[in-house]
Amino acid sequence: MFYGRLLRERVRHHRAPHSLMAVRPTLSYFELRGRAEASRLLLGDLGVEFIDRRITSPEEWEALKQDVPFGGLPRYQDERVDLTQSHAILRYLARTQGLVGLDGLPGENDAAAWVVYDEIQEVLSETQEHLWRFAWEADYQDTGETYANGILRWFLGALQQWYSEHGEGEYWVGDTISHIDYLAFAYLDEVRAFFPETLARVELLAAFHARMQARPRIAEYIDSGHRPVVFGMAVDGPKVDPDVTLEPGQMFHNPWTQPIVLGG
Incomplete structure (x- = not known):
């Protein structure tokens, strides 16, 4: 009985606000591949329309950080959930997009x-x-x-x-x-x-x-110019994909430092 009550409370906690109903899902992260890239790839490859929100300024990040339970990203929101853990997001997408419960494996409740x-x-x-x-x-x-x-x-x-x-x-x-x-x-x-x-x-x-x-669709995404060119941050700055051709003066905008010039 206690467990059932706890589960209902958690579902209510994770349910998206009413204002998000009937809109495209939103995946919020930085201008990085990092912890959001697997979810971006999954959604894009399946042809799911979603808002790929990139946080690029300290002001935007400070405002958003107050609204996420654990103060971190990525964040995924749709009409049912508001999730802020990258692997919980992946598991949720797998289940809602029908990617688990394969033939030849035990039933979905096993x-x-x-x-x-x-x-x-x-x-x-x-x-x-x-x-x-x-x-x-x-x-x-x-x-x-x-x-x-x-x-x-x-x-x-x-x-x-x-x-x-x-x-x-x-x-x-x-x-x-x-x-x-x-x-x-x-x-x-x-x-x-x-x-x-x-x-x-x-x-x-x-x-x-x-x-x-x-x-x-993955090949199209890679060639689109929309994919972040930076994998993540390292001790000496952004880790740029060496296979990407950078534009002269191309900038990396992020919430932690001044904009960084990537392209010479």
Whole structure:
């Protein structure tokens, strides 16, 4: 009885305000790929129309920060929910867009079905966080080769083993695409940008990355100029995708520093 009451209270807490009813969902984040990119990829690839809100000024961020429960982004709002945790957002999108509960897996109410997704989502999250933390080490520019040939290579090898055992050819879980594939692509795309030779050594993951990148809507998004050129922040500034051609004087607007010139 207590649990049911608690659950109802949580649903009410997460329910979007009435003013958001019957409008396109909004995904709010910074002018970064970071923690929002997997959700952007998922929504875009499925053809879901959404507002991709980018927070680029200190004033806008200070005003918004007062309105989010834990003071962080991304934030996803639709007519039913207002969520501010990136992996909760991904799981919600997977369920509402029909990406989980695949043929050949236990039924949707079976815990064994969900835990397959949850396990690899946590692993991918941890490996992604490790990559981000590495960029905050004072000497990371000088230790990239050591990182690539050590812990990164081990992570990718372990991921490839999991992928080969649980996927059925193209995807990470089962035989159709799920939220896990978008999260894996977002992570591997950052590896591609800064450690391309290391990614090339894990052939199954490199092939998966290439297939995802070639999906028509993802390819269109990559080529559109709308995708953020910055993966995230490092100890020495923004981590810019080296494969992106920058415009002369192109700026990176963000809430934490003065605008930064990216293009020479």
